[in-house]
Amino acid sequence: MSQALAPRRESEFGYTQRLRGWLGNHWGKPRFLVLVTWSYIVWSIVPVLVAIQFSFNDSRSLSSWHGFTLKWYTSTNPNIDSVFHSAELRGALEQSMKLAGLDVLIATPIGVLLALGLARWRGRGSGASNFLMLFPLVTPEIVAGVSLLLLFSQLLTFVPFGTVAQLLGHVTFSISYVVVIVRGRLFSIGPSYEEAAADLGAAPATRLTRVLLPLLLPAIVASAAIVFAISIDDFVISQWLSNGANSTTVPMEIYDATRATPQPSTDGIATVIMVITLLSVVAGVLVYRFFTRGESGRGSAIDDVAGFGI
Amino acid sequence: MAGGEVEVVDLVKMFNEVTAVDGINLQMPAGEFFSMLGPSGCGKTTTLRMIAGFEQPTSGQILLDGRNMAFTPPHKRNVNMVFQNYALFPHLNVFDNIAFGLRRDKRPKAEIRRRVGEALELVQLTGMEKRKPGQMSGGQQQRVALARALVLQPAVLLLDEPLGALDAKLRKTLQIELKELQQQVGITFIYVTHDQEEALTMSDRIAVMSAGRVEQVGPPQHLYEEPTTTFVADFLGVSNLMTATARGESNGRCKVSLGEFALYAANGDVSTTGETRIVIRPERVRLEAHGTSGENRIPGMVERVVYLGNGNQIIVGLAHGERIQALVQNTGDELAYRQGDPVQAYMPAEALRVLTDTGTAPLEDDPRARPAVRPVEPIAEEASTPNVNV
Numbered sequence: 001m002s003q004a005l006a007p008r009r010e011s012e013f014g015y016t017q018r019l020r021g022w023l024g025n026h027w028g029k030p031r032f033l034v035l036v037t038w039s040y041i042v043w044s045i046v047p048v049l050v051a052i053q054f055s056f057n058d059s060r061s062l063s064s065w066h067g068f069t070l071k072w073y074t075s076t077n078p079n080i081d082s083v084f085h086s087a088e089l090r091g092a093l094e095q096s097m098k099l100a101g102l103d104v105l106i107a108t109p110i111g112v113l114l115a116l117g118l119a120r121w122r123g124r125g126s127g128a129s130n131f132l133m134l135f136p137l138v139t140p141e142i143v144a145g146v147s148l149l150l151l152f153s154q155l156l157t158f159v160p161f162g163t164v165a166q167l168l169g170h171v172t173f174s175i176s177y178v179v180v181i182v183r184g185r186l187f188s189i190g191p192s193y194e195e196a197a198a199d200l201g202a203a204p205a206t207r208l209t210r211v212l213l214p215l216l217l218p219a220i221v222a223s224a225a226i227v228f229a230i231s232i233d234d235f236v237i238s239q240w241l242s243n244g245a246n247s248t249t250v251p252m253e254i255y256d257a258t259r260a261t262p263q264p265s266t267d268g269i270a271t272v273i274m275v276i277t278l279l280s281v282v283a284g285v286l287v288y289r290f291f292t293r294g295e296s297g298r299g300s301a302i303d304d305v306a307g308f309g310i
Numbered sequence: 311m312a313g314g315e316v317e318v319v320d321l322v323k324m325f326n327e328v329t330a331v332d333g334i335n336l337q338m339p340a341g342e343f344f345s346m347l348g349p350s351g352c353g354k355t356t357t358l359r360m361i362a363g364f365e366q367p368t369s370g371q372i373l374l375d376g377r378n379m380a381f382t383p384p385h386k387r388n389v390n391m392v393f394q395n396y397a398l399f400p401h402l403n404v405f406d407n408i409a410f411g412l413r414r415d416k417r418p419k420a421e422i423r424r425r426v427g428e429a430l431e432l433v434q435l436t437g438m439e440k441r442k443p444g445q446m447s448g449g450q451q452q453r454v455a456l457a458r459a460l461v462l463q464p465a466v467l468l469l470d471e472p473l474g475a476l477d478a479k480l481r482k483t484l485q486i487e488l489k490e491l492q493q494q495v496g497i498t499f500i501y502v503t504h505d506q507e508e509a510l511t512m513s514d515r516i517a518v519m520s521a522g523r524v525e526q527v528g529p530p531q532h533l534y535e536e537p538t539t540t541f542v543a544d545f546l547g548v549s550n551l552m553t554a555t556a557r558g559e560s561n562g563r564c565k566v567s568l569g570e571f572a573l574y575a576a577n578g579d580v581s582t583t584g585e586t587r588i589v590i591r592p593e594r595v596r597l598e599a600h601g602t603s604g605e606n607r608i609p610g611m612v613e614r615v616v617y618l619g620n621g622n623q624i625i626v627g628l629a630h631g632e633r634i635q636a637l638v639q640n641t642g643d644e645l646a647y648r649q650g651d652p653v654q655a656y657m658p659a660e661a662l663r664v665l666t667d668t669g670t671a672p673l674e675d676d677p678r679a680r681p682a683v684r685p686v687e688p689i690a691e692e693a694s695t696p697n698v699n700v
Contacts, residue, residue: 195364196397198384200411200462210410214401291401 111178
């Protein structure tokens with residue numbers, strides 16, 4: 001009896017109603033949300049994938065596919081500006097890596113020390129300084145770039161434009177990321193480990209080296225990875241503080257090349273830089289996860305900040 | 311290991327404008343299992359943290375074997391602490407956790423190995439040296455925390471609600487183990503808890519604290535049988551607190567009147583007069599058939615019978631308007647009373663106690679610490695079964 005009734009009941013609904021039911025069934029899967037999410041992912045990733053694809057195109061065309069080649073990366077033919085052999089592209093890659101590497105080496109230790117200091121500092125000014133620490137994260141980069149340009153051209157004229165000025169600029173905004181990540185970790189580990197170490201007879205310096213730094217290590221590694229990634233990606237500040245000739249970074253090179261004569265090797269260097277960024281961030285997150293495995297599932301700072309930083 | 315004697319003199323701790331500890335005095339003789347018991351916010355943990363050295367007293371002294379330690383930093387005090395969340399170093403394995411203090415003390419390698427081995431044996435964790443804290447159960451972590459503190463042979467061991475995170479059954483087992491351990495090592499244990507049962511089970515003496523002050527100090531039995539304040543009576547176990555008017559003493563007994571009824575109370579502040587509070591434990595209230603005559607009896611009606619397994623909690627509405635509860639042991643016989651039956655509540659004079667103060671109401675901010683049933687207050691009809699934490 002009930003079997004006979006079932007199909008008749010289904011036909012009571014029209015197609016539109018059934019589609020609505022499929023998308024927004026209160027008791028079913030949230031299909032509408034899934035649809036929106038995947039639409040966004042496709043929208044944001046497909047153009048990048050297309051750009052990557054054409055860096056392997058066996059033609060100068062960036063619109064029609066002529067078969068696979070690696071020549072835009074590895075060719076030594078002087079007529080082809082390959083990523084690894086063209087003086088400009090290679091120079092840009094080296095400049096970017098140099099800036100990012102030095103940035104990590106300088107900004108990470110300073111950021112860690114600042115985070116430790118800010119976490120300890122109680123009293124007048126501590127709230128304001130904690131808030132102002134976020135300022136470089138929200139200042140428009142163009143503003144930060146112009147202000148540094150004015151600073152180095154009017155006031156601190158002994159700072160030469162090019163690598164030194166660019167590095168100072170990168171370090172300036174990188175420190176904030178380190179502070180935010182490390183401070184988050186400091187708050188999540190709380191004061192009890194340090195107290196336990198003190199209770200067991202550890203002097204303040206020993207507490208720092210034996211307990212605090214090992215516990216902060218994942219956050220330090222993660223913030224170093226993120227600093228590397230954002231430094232590699234940076235365009236605005238590098239552009240403002242360059243001296244034109246030999247301080248061109250990859251993003252600057254891509255910008256110039258695309259405006260002049262876009263060719264597959266531009267896509268190629270973009271691909272290289274993207275892979276490096278991705279690897280450094282993935283490595284950072286993996287290292288963080290590795291070191292914090294087995295800890296109870298409290299929300300880790302990296303999960304919040306990784307999304308913010310990249 | 312020799313136990314240390316701890317004395318706290320006029321200890322005050324203020325956080326900005328808030329007084330957390332309000333001038334307390336405590337003596338803890340060497341080798342004693344001493345508990346500080348009270349609801350959260352009563353100052354017990356702050357006191358413990360001052361003894362450990364994590365907080366600096368606003369004023370007062372902390373004497374360890376007669377020497378004032380108030381200005382000694384924590385890493386130079388001969389006391390060790392077991393933290394509420396254990397605070398085991400997650401990046402170190404069990405061996406390195408326990409060896410941490412010995413290494414800071416620059417002991418030779420062989421001695422460290424031997425003493426860590428002994429400590430592990432003491433807490434029955436031999437063979438777990440290579441484990442990381444994250445790979446252990448809560449109970450095991452708790453033992454590692456104990457071993458890490460005890461391996462340094464402190465004069466005093468401080469314990470900040472160390473069983474708080476464990477489930478009820480494990481907690482019971484560890485209570486007994488902790489007490490045995492304390493007797494074995496013979497050092498002073500200062501134990502902080504909000505769990506009155508835990509304090510009663512393990513302690514040699516208990517200080518009941520409220521709002522930064524010590525309400526009463528004494529052995530468990532003394533506190534349970536002879537509470538002096540309303541707070542202590544209410545906080546420890548289940549109490550029937552009743553408001554009464556004291557009419558004066560005769561033959562060592564205080565005549566009190568509740569409405570038109572008169573009772574004699576033989577304990578507590580029997581010489582008081584005027585408005586006062588009297589208390590009787592539920593297990594001391596005897597229910598008799600309606601119409602039984604004699605002194606210290608008030609007629610009433612059974613309002614509710616709650617089956618507890620090992621007994622029945624019977625809530626009786628007394629004729630003068632207050633409610634009390636009686637605890638009747640489960641002897642296997644069928645209970646003689648049902649809801650609505652008229653009964654006579656017999657409260658023997660030797661079980662009735664006149665309390666000194668009528669003031670300090672128990673703090674209500676911590677539901678865990680609050681005694682579950684307050685029979686003197688009207689029980690709402692839709693309230694669920696009252697649970698008894700005795």
